[in-house]
Every structure is written in structure tokens, then in C-alpha cells.
Amino acid sequence: MFVLKGILRAESQEKILIYLMLRSSGYGKGIAEFFGLSQNTVQKQLIRMEDDGVVVSHLIGRLREYRLNPRYAFLTPMKELLKVAMEAYPETVIQSLLMTRNKPRGAGKPPVSARL
Helix, strand or coil, X not given: CCCCCCCCCCHHHHHHHHHHHHHCCECHHHHHHHHXXXXXXXXXXXXXXXXXXCEEEEEECCEEEEEECXXXXXXXXXXXXXXXXXXXXXXXXXXXXXXXXXXXXXXXCCCCCCCC
């Protein structure tokens, strides 16, 4: 699904931006695996968007983590545009993006209830 076809260069850019907006950060392999895209394609788009100033990255060990650039001049309008584009995505995709659990719970470890 490519909602912002006339605005962005590629469908992968839209998916990367939505991923980074909902999760606040991510890395190339994780984004590629989530959407079932080629890791090479995602890495190229991330590099291109970093060159354009849309995203920023930093190293965590050997892992390069990306996030939306808070100094990007059009960050607020871009987020509004992405919110509208997200309405075309299935609710299951949006819910999966909002869930940030990465590691499985240890065997025999009781679940922790949410505290209010």
C-alpha cells in the first residue's frame, strides 16, 4: 500500500517514516523484517533520507539506530501527513507497530500487570 505516491519517491520511504513515527526509533534490519522488505532497499532509503535531513542516526555499538530529525524544518507537517496516510493502513499493522516488545518473557516468569 503506497498512499503518499505523489509526494515520496518510494513506498519503502513511506513505510520507514511511519515506522519511525510510531516507534520513535528503529534500525534497518528491524524495519525491513517488519514490512517484509529487502534490507538493502531499506538501508539505501535510510541513507538517502539522512542525506536529505529527514532522519538522523547514531551508533549503538555496531548498530545504527535511526529516528526522525527533530530539527527538520517540515517535521510537524510531515507527521500530520503521515497520520492521514496511516488511516489507509490496516489496524493490525498499526497495532503491531505500537507494540514494542522485542524479547520473549523468560520461562516460568509471571506476567507483570500494568500499574496505573
